[in-house]
Amino acid sequence: MAAVYQALDTRLDRRVAVKVMNPDLAQDEQFVARFIREAKSAAALTHPNVVSVYDQGADNGHLYLVMELLSGRTLRDLLHERGRLTPRQTLSILEPVLAALAAAHTAGLIHRDVKPENVLLSDDGRVKVVDFGLARSVSAATNTSTDQLMGTVSYLAPEQVERGFADQRSDVYAAGIVLYEMLTGEKPHHGENPIEVIYQHVHEDVPPPSSRVPGLAPEFDRLVSLATARDAAARLPDAGAFLAEVRRLRTTLPPEALDLGDTPGTSPLSEPTTVLPRPPADGPRPAKTAVVPTYPPEPPPAMRRPRGPLAFLAVLTAALLVALVAFLVGSAQFTRTPDLRNRTLAEAQEEARRFGLTVVAPADKQEWSETVARGRVVTTDPEPGHRIRKGGTITLILSKGPERYHVPPLKGLTEEEATRALAESNLAKGQVIREYDADVPEGEVIRSDPPAGTALKRGTPVNLVISKGAEPVDVPQVINMPLDQAMAKLREAGLKGEVVKRVDVPFVPDNTVVNQDPKFGRLPKGSTVKLTVTKGPELVRVPRVTGMTMAKAKKVLEKLGFQVFELKLPFGGDTVANQDPEPGTQRPRGSWVTIRNM
Template sequence: MDATLQDPLLGRMLDGRYRVEQRVAVGGMATVYRGVDVRLDRVVALKVMHPGFAADPDFVQRFIREAKAVARLSHPNVVGVYDQGEDHTSVPPAVFLAMEFVPGWTLRDLLRDRGALSPRTTLDILEPVLAALGAAHRAGLVHRDVKPENVLLTEDGRVKVADFGLVRAVNGQTAATTQQVMGTVSYLAPEQIESGAADPRSDVYACGVMLYEMLTGSKPHTGESPMQVIFQHLSVDVPPPSALVPGLAPQLDAITRAATARDASGRPADAVELLAELQRARREMTPAQLDAEPPAGHAAATGLGVGPGADVSSATALLPPPVERTSVMDPAMLRELPADLVMPRRERPEPPPVALTRRQRGVRRPRWVLPAGVVVVLALLVAGLTWALNGGLYTRMPSVLRVPQAQAVQTLEHDGFTVSLTQDFSGSVPKGTVISTNPGPGARVRKDADVSVDVSKGPQRPTVPSVAGKSVADATAALQQAGLAVSGQQQQQTSSTVPAGAVIGTSPAAGQQVAPQTVVTLVVSSGAQPVPLPDVTGETLDQATSDLQSAGFQVALNPTQIYSDQDAGTVAQMNPPAGQAAQGATITLTMSKGQQQVTVPDVTGMTEKDATKALKQAGFKVRSLGFTLFGSTTVRSETPGGNSQAAMGSTVTIWLY
């Protein structure tokens, strides 16, 4: 007889409100039904705990607490939790969750049907998954059971993360006992296997495994038994997807490697950071890389993307710009899949994390004992493997940070490590103590591993370089290159040896060791101290040279002579002029050719006005003498006489009558 016909919950009303209509899936801890909330007249998913777990009060209380925590998480890519309740009309009572009903199929169904996916399709699915997990991580929650079975692909093109039933608060107890080892082996992070501890980086690891599986169509770690898979998680790195699917973009290899680092400290801190890296990789990839088809044997599911009218699930509800919106699936994909892959029609039970048959156990036990027994066996196997690895070839790297060098070396060599030392400056770690080690503290390493220890030389104290004689620009560049700052204010100082505008020195002085980014003031030359400069115009060249040199100046002679009022052969001009000049400055002397001689115009017979005009145009000054009794006056004579030679600028006297 069909198992669904024997299900006693079908047709029942839970808590007087939820009518159970159809069984959807069976998991390790609960069965999921399609139901109707008769009070609100809406379809819901009812997750009913198996009787064996429902009979455990501690498990039920934890289930309720964690359901409340997830109910507070509101995100478009998370399957919402509406209600939690117990129905006491049966024995034992039915403990259940009322959740958002998501018609569609799981990522596991898609991978089983299609095999490897194209990079674009992979990103379209994984980005909203990370947006959902990122919202949980930033709310202080860890999923702990991320796998394709818990990623739902809806009929209207959305991606939803389901089954937060294993979720734990980050600030709560996260280490599992033998009764609490949970999660599917293929997606467990090494730290979950070794100690049961989980944090957001454990979810990141599972997402990295899913990324590999979507790109290649297969899981990175496989084996004939769970123990073989566990051993690979602990000792073998996840290979790059391109090793199985050549031609994949290198960005996808890099993200897979980072997300699945065996050391949790090497992974992105949470799903938010992994989402940002994934979206950055999408922007860097070409359309050809995004739509690359897997080779034969790795058939790709293509055609996924942002379809017209699709409900775009966005990471922008979680992240600030420039993080891009996440993509979703095209609803048209639903029409391409077999009808039995649509969730309401699926009766395929979900496998428990690790299942042992009753025949293997060799004894018939109550149904509720089976899951607990499986967990105990798995925990014992894990404990045995961990003991063998840690007690045999491997150990944990001790922390020697901020420990004096000699003590650190002694500790590490006592543990069997080979130590090599390096030194570096540090402003926060005291001199002579350990800054860091490679491998880092807590890392799982071989007992005979080589360990690099970086020891502090104390804070770096740069030496002020000598910049004397340099220009201000060159001196500034030299000081900044030495790790120092340069003051915007300069000190001016006279100098008889350093040209004006050049650097004389610095404050602090060159050669001093100072703290990084110490402000250094430049001392800049304003030239030599000014001294009196005697006036030597009118003197002979020899006399002028002697007077200037006696005053401490240098003398230069201008080869060009000029006309001047000074006598020919004497100094007509000096540059700079008499007054003050820098001591030792060079004074240029220009010698006189005497006054320039020009021809005096003959203005006799002209009126006074015309004669004056003609003489001035020729470069002379005019003096008029004479008298008139009546009528107009004319020039009767001039001195010097007309057409004679006279010094330009001299005075010509005209006689009028």
């Protein structure tokens, strides 16, 4: 468009910036007239955040504009240096930018090229917007003579792309993109060529900046959404409304939300020590053994009469005789529990009878044992050697053998289902190993280690080998390719292509791929890549006609809208043996299909 020079205003003795337009533009009378008219409008716009226009003129075919000269740098330079800004810094720059745009909108001017390169940051801290009205002049002039779209692609509003129309809301959209870029350090739309970026402006919303900057206040997501709505009717109406939202945000957000990212945050990496209460000092204690004195029964009155040593001897002798009789009688009624451990039930019953005892073996009191075989006695109640009344009963605790659980069949289950099945079998999930397997769907168990049916101890971990699906292949980039070339490239990579949407995109040839999902990465072999293409001729899937008679095949193909070329060779019969293109391929309605009889 122009070259900018630093110059000296000799009349006022001040440094100025002189923008000299491209000579080719200066030869266009319509452009010159519009440039002069809008330069006057821009010169009449006086605002502290707008770069002042001092003069305009022409000299020997050179059209020029004299403007205020600022020393400093652009917002682009600042973003290049810092990457992204804090919310406070972002709002402190955005507010004067919007103030300048609001003044222009009030005066009936539309900037049409709002971007970081047109925001100047002076060395004395002032923020100024440059090039009011110029973008509109250039766009108007060139759009009358060419079919090209002028502007900075990353900041174009959807209506500028679709209809070539711009108003105050177009400036709001561009300022919203600048806001997103200051908060995140990157542009919301990316592509390898301008077509991809233009397509995203029209068909994809600007993502919330918090998706790029964790912890960013949700109010910024709302502000960006209001400014960058793809439907202009849903957007903030002008820069004045945008400015009011910014000022409200600055006064309502807490300082920590405005200074996010200014100072690295810290967070605890370990859990605090947990102090567990000690049991109370007056808690239950083991009961002490109590010694209870016993007293002999009071002797009958006849025995009270004797006195002295003889009487004492008689009492002692009687007591000893009673005790001896009681001991002999009691001993005859009790025995000791025999050792029945490790015996079978029949062996235990036989041994117990020898001692005058009986046995019972309750099924609900059996125990697992690693040392005693199943069906044999683990222990008894009472235990061996304990005193038991003759004719009493001994309870046998029989062994259930070693505690083992079989690994259940897990193949085909999801990881969650397999974990639940192992828990129900008293086993635990071990390591999870993931492998590619084209025969087992992704997320399902291929096999277990140890395999199904293996007997294991309670709680033993079982490793799971889970399918990652078919081994992936690289997704090729097919955006900006003709559809048939894109389909061929996907087939070469082992993938399929499917047209899911057809759209109108200005300046892009029909049947051109403008978007793909996914755009990159890896997919299982045989997967489908969804394609969005520009509108072109309707595609029809070619049916299989081999094996049909030539007449029937021609009728089927013509009914679908194809033209048929019959190649009948001598001695070939009347049956279709070959066809071109192959069945299943997609071809434009009206294209040719060749059928041959041999």
